[in-house]
Amino acid sequence: MLRDITIGQFFPGESLIHRLDPRFKIVMTLLYILMLFTGSHILCLAVGTVYTVMAIALSKIPLKMFLKSVKPLLPFLVITAAINLFLVNTGDVLFRWRFLKITEDGLNISLFMIIRIVLLIMGSSLLTYTTSPIALTDAIERLLSPLKKLHFPVHELAMMMSIALRFIPTLIEETDKIISAQKARGAEIDTGSMITRAKNMVSILVPLFVSSFRRADELATAMECRCYNGGEGRTRLRQLKAAPRDFIALAVTIIFYAAAITVSILLK
Amino acid sequence: MSNIIEIKDLHFSYKGDEETPDVEVLKGIDLNIEQGEFVAVLGHNGSGKSTLAKHINAILLPTSGKVLVDGIDTADEQRLFDLRQRAGMVFQNPDNQIVSSVVEEDVAFALENLGVPYEEMRRRVDESLKAVNMYDYRLHSPSQLSGGQKQRIAIAGVIAMEPKCIILDEPTAMLDPQGRREVMATIKRMNKEKGITIVLITHYMDEAAQCRRVVVMDKGRVVMDDSPKAVFSRVEEVKSIGLDVPQVTELAWELRKAGCDIPGDILTEEECADAIERLFRS
Numbered sequence: 391m392l393r394d395i396t397i398g399q400f401f402p403g404e405s406l407i408h409r410l411d412p413r414f415k416i417v418m419t420l421l422y423i424l425m426l427f428t429g430s431h432i433l434c435l436a437v438g439t440v441y442t443v444m445a446i447a448l449s450k451i452p453l454k455m456f457l458k459s460v461k462p463l464l465p466f467l468v469i470t471a472a473i474n475l476f477l478v479n480t481g482d483v484l485f486r487w488r489f490l491k492i493t494e495d496g497l498n499i500s501l502f503m504i505i506r507i508v509l510l511i512m513g514s515s516l517l518t519y520t521t522s523p524i525a526l527t528d529a530i531e532r533l534l535s536p537l538k539k540l541h542f543p544v545h546e547l548a549m550m551m552s553i554a555l556r557f558i559p560t561l562i563e564e565t566d567k568i569i570s571a572q573k574a575r576g577a578e579i580d581t582g583s584m585i586t587r588a589k590n591m592v593s594i595l596v597p598l599f600v601s602s603f604r605r606a607d608e609l610a611t612a613m614e615c616r617c618y619n620g621g622e623g624r625t626r627l628r629q630l631k632a633a634p635r636d637f638i639a640l641a642v643t644i645i646f647y648a649a650a651i652t653v654s655i656l657l658k
Numbered sequence: 659m660s661n662i663i664e665i666k667d668l669h670f671s672y673k674g675d676e677e678t679p680d681v682e683v684l685k686g687i688d689l690n691i692e693q694g695e696f697v698a699v700l701g702h703n704g705s706g707k708s709t710l711a712k713h714i715n716a717i718l719l720p721t722s723g724k725v726l727v728d729g730i731d732t733a734d735e736q737r738l739f740d741l742r743q744r745a746g747m748v749f750q751n752p753d754n755q756i757v758s759s760v761v762e763e764d765v766a767f768a769l770e771n772l773g774v775p776y777e778e779m780r781r782r783v784d785e786s787l788k789a790v791n792m793y794d795y796r797l798h799s800p801s802q803l804s805g806g807q808k809q810r811i812a813i814a815g816v817i818a819m820e821p822k823c824i825i826l827d828e829p830t831a832m833l834d835p836q837g838r839r840e841v842m843a844t845i846k847r848m849n850k851e852k853g854i855t856i857v858l859i860t861h862y863m864d865e866a867a868q869c870r871r872v873v874v875m876d877k878g879r880v881v882m883d884d885s886p887k888a889v890f891s892r893v894e895e896v897k898s899i900g901l902d903v904p905q906v907t908e909l910a911w912e913l914r915k916a917g918c919d920i921p922g923d924i925l926t927e928e929e930c931a932d933a934i935e936r937l938f939r940s
């Protein structure tokens with residue numbers, strides 16, 4: 391019942407976007423987000439849309455998946471749009487009904503917000519859809535490594551993230567077993583009111599926590615046995631080497647970013 | 659042949675607090691293991707066998723006495739990593755000793771920690787994976803593998819350090835029969851082909867019977883230390899400390915008690931079948 395949970399929603403593939411260096415992908419995603427937020431004109435978003443559509447096409451992941459990623463945020467979108475629609479009072483009045491009125495500016499702004507948020511979600515989904523969680527962790531560790539000079543525990547954080555990722559399937563399997571074991575003893579897990587169900591979760595969480603602590607203890611010993619000593623002087627099997635395609639992709643992103651800024655300056 | 663492991667009068671107590679007294683788990687152990695040996699350590703729960711194993715690569719330090727591995731005192735903190743490189747350890751639960759989400763990265767974990775350069779690391783990882791017949795799975799996630807396969811990955815992770823000795827703490831206890839066979843075959847091959855000393859802690863008698871030397875522990879002491887044939891022929895003694903003997907040995911022993919002329923040191927099914935056949939012929 392818990393088998394189909396995937397974290398990060400990674401779709402393995404061999405497309406150009408998949409093969410890009412994860413460090414570059416993170417930087418490009420950040421630039422992309424900046425691009426969406428600096429542009430104040432609807433044409434900037436047009437530039438953003440072209441960029442997004444191009445990237446999605448190159449990733450060879452069905453558009454359906456991206457629409458799916460927007461779905462959970464629909465209520466949020468509707469509320470944002472409604473607030474802008476009814477609360478912006480400037481501009482020509484298009485529609486009036488009792489105390490509600492919709493103005494031209496209000497319509498423009500709410501459309502603008504919707505497009506911006508949809509693009510934002512789709513673009514950042516592209517990063518997690520095309521990059522495995524472990525590659526992401528690795529890239530974050532390397533991108534943040536200058537912070538080590540400020541005694542920020544970059545390696546430790548990355549190690550924690552990768553161990554968490556490693557243990558998610560193991561713990562899912564274990565939770566499944568505990569649920570079955572408790573059901574076999576007559577525990578009612580999916581029946582009753584919200585409160586009863588929440589109370590029943592305790593009988594699953596307690597054994598899960600106990601076993602997680604035991605696992606952590608054993609894992610720590612096993613890591614020590616294999617000479618783990620923190621991040622000092624470590625070498626890596628996974629080598630990240632930037633290829634020409636990474637620089638080209640980065641250049642394309644920067645050009646788009648520049649275009650968006652130019653448009654917003656010119657049309658101010 | 660030189661001794662890879664020398665244990666001299668090893669005592670170990672778990673420290674108690676004000677209410678509970680100290681618990682002495684190991685009560686004076688003397689044990690020498692030569693380079694290239696294949697030793698099984700037997701004992702029922704609480705006999706101190708796992709505690710002993712943890713002393714060999716300095717997870718625990720002796721309360722008194724000495725443990726030397728390849729001449730290095732385990733109490734010497736300066737040479738801790740040197741020591742752990744020489745004496746690798748494999749634990750019971752395969753899930754709790756795999757660190758990475760990709761098989762080959764897990765095998766590389768120890769090498770990454772030791773700062774081995776990339777080319778050398780790549781070579782050793784590939785060799786270790788081939789040695790345990792898991793090379794084809796190098797890019798898989800450990801969660802996709804069976805228990806036996808995970809345990810072989812754990813063994814590969816240790817072999818990559820190029821140790822002189824591997825200590826396995828009940829490596830097959832959580833595996834199905836298929837997985838147990840795979841792991842035992844791998845361990846034997848490592849011993850034979852690479853000359854790695856194996857210390858196998860187990861409570862499966864048939865696994866102990868496959869080793870060249872069996873050390874039996876009871877209540878924190880070594881009570882027997884001999885070839886499997888010699889140990890298991892002392893059926894009553896073995897049973898008195900709560901252990902079993904392999905099924906065929908027990909059968910032969912019962913037959914002898916019943917007055918049949920059958921050797922008392924039978925360990926394998928073939929030997930047993932031969933002996934019974936001879937019995938019928940004569």
